[in-house]
């Protein structure tokens with residue numbers, strides 16, 4: 324293809340490289356490989372598989388986990404108010420249903436000349452290899468590996484802070500939280516009546532704010548689960564933010580409303596506060612002060628994984644995100660697309676790349692699907708146009724705030740309360756429908772409602 328995305332020669336020309344597949348039939352198929360089955364990647368393989376998977380194409384998803392959980396639910400998993408087992412999607416079964424192949428493995432690099440994706444050997448918990456290193460041939464490749472937390476090189480973050488990047492980390496946080504609550508209960512029984520669980524959350528974006536509210540919701544419920552002396556008064560959450568206010572993506576009025584709600588719950592918010600070091604049980608600030616923290620959650624920003632900075636000559640920005648053009652093809656390789664948190668797309672006349680959000684990953688997945696269809700039909704590729712639908716932040720059961728944007732309402736509209744809650748939950752519902760189709764998606768939404776009534780409010784293991 325040419326730089327502007329026009330197909331050059333036969334766009335469906337087959338790669339001659341060996342993919343490790345034994346059958347000749349598979350060798351002759353056009354392989355579209357998607358790496359990363361998250362908010363964007365899973366929606367994309369579902370659409371590609373549904374459209375092409377049973378024809379002369381091989382759609383392959385490379386993913387390092389066996390199951391998918393939508394990332395914006397992770398703060399609920401971490402606080403124990405959502406049982407991830409109920410909401411996760413197994414890639415194997417999903418692939419069979421929608422016509423793509425799931426390859427369980429960790430992406431390790433690419434060879435652009437040979438058009439190969441390399442995966443690292445996979446080992447079990449005993450260190451024994453269960454899947455060898457593989458090289459998978461691609462004709463078209465979509466990188467959708469998401470982002471990682473940016474520690475900004477601050478000492479102690481990687482060693483002592485916790486993160487919310489995937490299910491394992493969310494489960495780890497919950498386990499440490501429960502142990503801390505049990506320890507306080509024990510301390511109180513031993514006569515240490517002022518014992519508390521102190522949690523520091525670094526970063527006052529949506530992730531940090533939503534987690535803070537969710538923790539108070541969980542603490543309130545704990546006394547009904549056998550921790551009689553524990554309730555929200557034994558929890559002290561401090562949010563540390565380098566900027567002048569919380570929720571910079573939301574209008575100031577809504578951020579103030581959210582701050583007031585959090586402070587009423589007992590959250591302490593320290594703005595203009597720069598973290599200098601994270602220690603095993605404390606956070607040290609630049610002004611010399613130190614706050615004690617049994618758990619420190621780092622939610623101070625997102626960057627691309629380090630390996631994207633030098634991925635076989637592809638262009639990356641200073642935050643390790645692959646730079647893409649309006650077609651969402653990488654700037655130096657027409658056969659490679661990148662979507663979601665791992666890409667940097669700056670629309671014309673915009674100052675900054677599109678923010679790392681689930682709605683951006685969703686829209687980019689749809690655009691890449693359309694563009695791959697264009698390639699197969701020999702049509703020119705279309706430009707991606709980001710449709711900012713606004714931002715919503717849920718403060719657990721206490722409140723939801725946000726702003727909606729769109730043609731329908733003619734600009735930005737601040738919303739709070741029930742309407743905001745409905746808009747917030749509809750984001751996840753749209754994801755369910757995007758990955759399961761209408762019938763199963765709607766059935767799962769119904770099951771979700773029933774589960775909320777019949778299942779325990781907290782997951783305590």
Ligand SMILES: Cc1cc2nc3c(=O)[nH]c(=O)nc-3n(C[C@H](O)[C@H](O)[C@H](O)COP(=O)(O)OP(=O)(O)OC[C@H]3O[C@@H](n4cnc5c(N)ncnc54)[C@H](O)[C@@H]3O)c2cc1C
Nearest residue numbers: 359361362363387394395430468469663664679680681684
């Ligand atoms: C707690 C939390 C709350 C959030 N709330 C919101 C919200 O309310 N609204 C909103 O719009 N956004 C929210 N976000 C941001 C949103 O989740 C992301 O922008 C979105 O998930 C990005 O989608 P993605 O497909 O780019 O990446 P992800 O959804 O992160 O998916 C990446 C996938 O790639 C896989 N992967 C990564 N590396 C490899 C590798 N080397 N090999 C194989 N597979 C790999 C991962 O396992 C994962 O499945 C939130 C994020 C968090 C953490």
